[in-house]
Amino acid sequence: MNDASRPEPLSDDERDELLSADLDGELAAAAADFGLDLEAARRRIAATPGADARRRELAAAQALGAQTNRVDEPVLARLRAKAVQAGNEAHAVRARTRRRRVARGAAIAAAAAVLLSVAIVAALVRSNPRHTTSSSAAAPVSTPSSQAIAPAPSPNDAASGSYADVQSLMTAVSDSVRRDSLAANGTYQPTAGAASRSAARGRCAPEFDRLGGTGEPVVDSNALVEGRPVYVRAYVQAHATLVIVLSRDCRLLARRADTH
């Protein structure tokens, strides 16, 4: 073997680490960490002067390191007894904590059960169809018999909206008056006094009267037509509903009588 093909010897640290790993059956992993495969590591070890002697020294150190110091049993027994006592105390603390946690859990579960029972009883009472309550705080019960259809808007509601033009406003008011009157009586009859008169609209009352409104209006309201505020009144007459729409300065915008 010439010098060029001869493997490079290991440094002392490399030698000790590879030999020590070899004693523990870990040479392959150690060699890999040094960037060597197993055979290359063995060749490098073999090429290192004194490697065999060093292996024996390290093996002796390993054997020596496996020796234990004997200690008097009474000394160890004393240490053990103290540890057992500490373990018992720790177990007692754990048991107490566990019992407390269980008791707290049981209390919470019992409280939850009571609340649930109360809630169930309350729900049963409220869902009983014969049950009536005078308490204003009682929540409304949703039963088929009590599920009223949402009421149609009152004539004043209908007249207080926003409309694209004055004809739409008058049609809405006229229809609403008719519907309101039929709903209230089964047959069409005027419902006097349904509207409240405001001071502003009262200002135009003479003009409403002049334009044919007689008696109490069933609608007396503000509305928006094309974004502008208007006053609207509706009167129920013998054969027709009269709707009059005035501007804010009491000028006539529209007047219509719808027969019924």
Next chain:
Amino acid sequence: MAGDDARSDERLAGDAANGDEEALDVLLRRLTPLVHAVCRRILGQPDDALDATQEALIAIARKIDRFDGRSRFSTWAYRVATNAALDEARRRKRRPVALETLPDGAPEPDATVAAVPDRVDIDAALAAIPPEYRAAVALRDLIGMDYAEIADVLGVPTGTVRSRIARGRAALADRLGNRSAPSERPTSGPR
């Protein structure tokens, strides 16, 4: 006697966690010699080793309900022991040391420990390397853990474990006079 109980360590640990005092006693009886050996090897001083052993046994007994069975019970227990010994080593480092006890290569006589051949030499040799290195040597040569287990216990890579074991053995080999020149390997701190 510990040998009279056929239950495995893991079974005993479960029973001890449930308050079985006898199971705890049997378990500690099995563990104590090697727990002490690990502490002694890491600390090198008999009194410190006994203190650390006591701490370790108490910690094992108190925390036994935390053993989750993911490793062998002994691995878990030696982890506790190793930590107790390393904690003791750190405390000792912070304590003032009397001049006459400064390391001169030989530890104090140990009244409680029966002498074994070369014991003093082992302690003196290993005193030259940091406790973390001694821990790796102890877990390997006393307990027989593999490198991966030691790495897990010490929280370092297996390469570091291998290096520490090699340096510990080299220090021992050098100290025992098998080599003429002392090692010049760094001993300032663990890798």
